[in-house]
Amino acid sequence: MQVQSFACVWDALTDTPDEAADLRLRSDLLAACLRQIDRWRIDRALAADRLKLSARRFADLRAGRIHRFTSAELAELADRALTASQEMHAASWADRH
Known part of the structure; x- marks a missing residue:
């Protein structure tokens, strides 16, 4: 049995470089969304809204x-997550000034 190595887990899980690139993009976007949501520190229903x-x-x-x-x-x-974060920041700034 030959051992293969891959630059990225997505390369190992997909059949083509295009599929791997799509999964890398989706993974990066998903992580960015989750980081923004975590920064909000609000309940799930409000975040979903x-x-x-x-x-x-x-x-x-x-x-x-x-x-x-x-x-x-x-x-x-x-x-949407970035826009909501910017709106929250602007509102917070306006409240303080």
């Missing part, structure tokens, strides 16, 4: 179920 997700979809996101989201969906969620 900010992202315009149902409770079930939010649970999938929090659980890291990458296979349930396309690259486009995760890019949209990352954009």
